[in-house]
Amino acid sequence: MNPSENTLPTISDDLLLQCMHCGMCLPTCPTYVLTKRERSSPRGRIRLIKSMAEGKLNFTHEFITEMNFCLDCRACETACPAGVHYGRIIEETRRVIAETTKISYKTRILRRLFLTGLFAKQKRLQLLARVVRFYQKTGMEWFVLKFNLTGLFSKKLKQIAPLSPKISAKFTKQLLPEFLPAHGETKYKVALLTGCVQDIAFAETNLATAEVLVRNNCDVYIPQNQACCGSVHAHTGAVELAKKNLLHNCAAFYIDTIDALIINAAGCGSFLKESGEIFSLAEDAVAIKKLASKTRDISEFLCEINFRKPEAHLDLIVTYHDACHLAHGQKIRSAPREIITSINGVILKEMRESDWCCGSAGVYNITHTETANKLLDRKIRNIQSTNAEIIISANTGCSIQLAYGIRTSGSQLKIMHPIDLLWRAYQAEERNE
């Protein structure tokens, strides 16, 4: 391809020049630490993108490989004293890659199936989830894994089949009505995004979120016609589809009337908060900006409204995994910890590298299974050395990945969302009463 056609119009010169290549990001970048290769560092990738934009580098296979090798965990953003918006640079680059490169017919069909099929309508995802649930519950999964049946189809399928999450016995709509009134006085009107994967794999966490909110003076609205947040689409370059979902949700959540849109999956929250900026030039920027500005992570929101501390005592040792899209993407570190330690008897034992990516990183564990597994092993080792019995994680993707790591390491660890823990404490308190 002619390099002059490869201009990245929305990555401004200023955005790239902000990086003064000091190297402070290197030790925090998982792909650099694993490979010790400069081009696999944020500093290296920014320089490659700059070279592309200046026409010094062609749109090579190696370039694309490198851009996709990045986890987009944004640990570098936290480390960067200069405040480089690395996430925006890499995501915009990937969008251009998606638009300009020829992808194989197979990949295109698969992508279309996922983005316009599965993730467009939650019902379709739920249908698939029911099939998987049946597969998991009937013992078929055991049979298939045991006799390596997935391996007959393809090596990749064999690699990724065990990554699939344990499907919830009930989905959110079977657990929650569309509206739950606050217990006592209503101080806040909030809506709850139930998520796509969250809904089928962690529906109980959605229940816990709603139950905790109503116990903190919130009316909770859980519209069943809500759509996926759009991050899956945006991160795979399907920006228009992402925008469609955002606008659909502006209406579905009655964004003008609510005080906050509550998110319990860090990835969704991070994308929604940034969507205002991503679509700042779009026709419907005002609505999207409003959606972005009202988005709150559940832990963040509870700390903002000074949530009620539970009185019950839970005798537990836990450790906390900082989801990238919470710690680096949304700069939320203390709020989940505040919730955890608000519960009497709960001991929070910090692990090493708590803010290191677990390898989940959107679909990274599917596209780059080997690297993802290396990161997962590292994470599981750090978790195990705390001797905690519960690992707290506030992001769907991380929880699925950690569950996989725990299963394969033969550990007895349990995974909970901070809000699951708080809900458990409220429940214990109510039982005592």
Add this chain to the structure above:
Amino acid sequence: MVNKSKIIEKLTLISGSENVLTEPEDMISLSYDGTPLYEMLPLCAISPQTVEQISQILKAAHELEFKVVPRGTGTGLSGGAIPVANSVIVMMHHWDKIIEIDEKNLTVTVQPGVITQDLHTAVEACGLFYPPDPGSMKICTIGGNVAENSGGLRGLKYGVTSSYVMGLQAVLPEGSIVSFGNKCVKNVSGINMKDIFVGSEGILGIITEIVLKLIPKPQDQKTMLAFFNTIEDAGETVSAIIAEKIIPCTLEFLDQTTIKCVEDFAKIGLPIEYEALLLIEVDGPSIIVEDEAARIIDICKKHGAQNVEFARNSEEAEKLKTARRAAFTALARVKPTTILEDATVPRDKVAPMLRQIQIIAKKYNLLFGTFGHAGDGNLHPTCLTDERLTDEMERVELAFEEIFKVALEMGGTLTGEHGIGVAKKKFLAKFEMPANLQLMKKIKTTLDPNNILNPGKVFDL
């Protein structure tokens, strides 16, 4: 004309194809280091696996007429690791073993690719202390520290890298392997050759192993912040502390521009309304630490400090120092291009030097953020500019030249800890005594008659 494919073939023979990088993507990401404005593509890069392989690479360089540029993690601030024309990068960052911590002799033997902070962590676990702590210590390598004779926040009391190098092994440009010094505290066997390599900026040899001196870890420390309404007050406080015969381990200065940028990044609650602050740390036996801290507070107040605060605990102290180490990069928040220098003056000249930097900035209509290791006179006047503006860049050059001139007139030096490299070689050529320069060049040409190793750094022959 160099024959690139022949070179690659030869290097592959030496270290194996898995250790030779040739892709344009790799070359682009090895075309820079931490220095602004300079870049060049290398021919290729190699990760040698043994000392012998390094020797073979250098011999091949003579045979096939390529240049050799050693590189650690590329955080240098004078361009020491930036490729030159027709050069092969010799990557040393994977030589990252701590070979031995010798608690009986208080030494540590390391490979050059060990990250400085990893070394701190390892020796501190044994109750020992390696003081040099350059701003980039989280990622810079010991080999680079030795080659550049790096300093850091603790230079005032504990000195710089050269104060800790007891011995080293290096491969000379012609391929022979030498080793000078060892674990002996006293060693005067022949000319003190190891010190020729410390601060040699990669032009005299490739360092392959280093023996470093360790000291016992100080028992206690106290960290404080003093805020001032004028830069002069802060500068005079520095000189007053030293004149009182107190040597804090850290005595750092930040001006208002820097404070604002650091706070914007680190969000540690620094007040941004003051014109300057001093970050001061004393360490040693508890009883002395208490006494010195009290005396320092008195001195600060006498010299106009508006407020003096203690760090509440070691965690908070660490946060403050980490934030200070980020100062240079944090200044990049203001403008697209950040050019940092480290003109250094004797300690009694800190206040007048700070004043001069302000005057020069005004004269050339430039924005400066100034911070630095005020306690040892090593200041970092940093120009916040935009490399795309030719006219402004010309003024930046003139301003720095004037800053250097003023510093030298005060009995100072061009660089306290970053080195000359490519960024300052024209100033070295201009301001260094001709006889001094001649001796340096003689040493270079004796060791490297064909000018193979990192040519064009420090000076042009």
